Amino acid sequence: MALFFFLIFGFCTGPGLLESSPKVRLVRGPHRCEGRVEVERNGEWGTVCDDGWNMKDAEVVCRELGCGAAKGTPSGNLYKPLADEKQKIFIQDVNCNGTEDELIECDRVEDVFDCSHSEDAGAMCDKSPPKVRLVRGPHRCEGRVEVERNGEWGTVCDNGWNMKDVEVVCRELGCGAAKGTPSGNLYKPLADEKQKIFIQDINCNGTEDELIECDQVEDVFDCSHSEDAGAICEKSSPKVRLVRGPHRCEGRVEVERNGEWGTVCDDSWNMKDAEVVCRELGCGAAKGTPSESPPKVRLVRGPHRCEGRVEVERNGEWGTVCDNSWNMKDVEVVCRELGCGAAKGTPSGNLYKPLADEKQKIFIQDVNCSGTEDKLIECDQVEDVFDCSHSEDAGAMCEKGQPDI
Incomplete structure (x- = not known):
């Protein structure tokens, strides 16, 4: 044989x-x-x-x-x-x-x-992520064409570039119909001179699913960034959305069918599913799969949403946390749940004015997190609070999160 x-x-x-x-x-x-x-x-x-x-x-x-x-x-x-x-x-x-x-x-x-x-x-x-992207345009479906090779992004010379090639790019990116082949120089700032031009003389028949499947020349010669290729596709409307969260990239998952929006049952819902949703919406990396959109913890009276006195929610009511046993591992979980940066400190909740009202309840004490949990509710804790007052309210300090806009 x-x-x-x-x-x-x-x-x-x-x-x-x-x-x-x-x-x-x-x-x-x-x-x-x-x-x-x-x-x-x-x-x-x-x-x-x-x-x-x-x-x-x-x-x-x-x-x-x-x-x-x-x-x-x-x-x-x-x-x-x-x-x-x-x-x-x-x-x-x-x-x-x-x-x-x-x-x-x-x-x-x-x-x-x-x-x-x-x-x-x-x-x-598993379907691989696109090896092409459109940059510097008004949305992800228009811009200067860049392709990825070994973790590095380079541009495409527009020699031979035409509508059939753009059709493939639009299809690979999950955008709508191809609308044009503009010069990549329309999209500012221009490509840096140090950025490589990876391919030229692309020849797609227009039916390929990915640009990688088209005939192309990789030994680029006699081409400069003034000849970078561009692409315009119709902006696709996502068939998924996140609602009732603090911003468009977090919330309850809803999908669209025939013009009607419905929810998604969380049976078998996991991080891989969340990764797809985040990718479709043009958001960043998936961070979690909460069963309910808003976090059950918040930081109040601080200089920004990632620092302040810790409060937790129970049945629609917000109460404080007794600082008995409160430590950096607990703060790490709070920072993670809120989508903030790294934990920076465990200040007294009394630093944040005005102080908690005496009528506000203290919901939990003796919190004991390992530091790897996604939510504070997952940590060991005592709910029958005794011998604790608002002078012992817990605080948390995280790196300030990136603004949503």
Whole structure:
């Protein structure tokens, strides 16, 4: 059984834009990181028999394509239309250890026998984040085009740049229809002279899901930032929103269907789901998955919302916290729950005037956090407060959070 030792495959070894086209692809799936597995030989694409196909093999495919983690090994027949009967099956009995960077490095059999397209292999990977962005425009769907390679962002020379290329950029970013190919110089400030120009002569047919799939030249010559490419897409309206929170990037999750907004049940809701919501809304990193939007803690009477006397909420009423056992680990949790910066101190709540009214209740004492909790309510605490007065109210000092606007 001969192996593919005579084939020369120019695989990508990193997560950035490909320096040579991969010799594996996933087709007919919902995005480029899921579908029926195909490999290339001498310009021809063939399928992979699923004999011996497993998660370790899928891990290598996902890595080679610059996708996320391997999620499954579905049958290739799930992805319609099915492979044409005339299409060849190139390999079978693939045996990867899961650490290879390219499928060509894995043991496999080239002399395929007793296998049909009903046994085509499939792979499911996490969809990779876009490797393209539009900067300095009025919104995320318009601006100067930049592409990512090995963690560095560079511009695109506008040689050959046209509407088909913009259509792909708009699709990859989840924006609306392509509207124009403006000069990147319209978007100020201009690209720094030290920033590299990564690609030129892009040639998309307009149907690709990602710019990385288009023909392109990476040896850029005779091009300057005065020729940077730009793109205008219709600004897409998010189908998700966060409501009743302190700002647009925090709150109760609602989704839109046929013009009507509804909520999302929190069964199985986790940080991965929150990450997608934050990305769709153009917010920053996901910070938590609270079951109710507003925090159950606040800092009052301080110079900003990230410093002051600590108050907690119970049944719509706000009460203070006795400072018995109150320490920096407890403050760390308060700062995290409020979306503030690092914990800086545990001042007396009496520093913040006016003092708590004598009629205001003291809700908890003897708080004992490990410092890793997301909310103060998750920490051990005593709710039957005794022998404590407002002269012992707890305070917290965090780094001032970034303004919401």
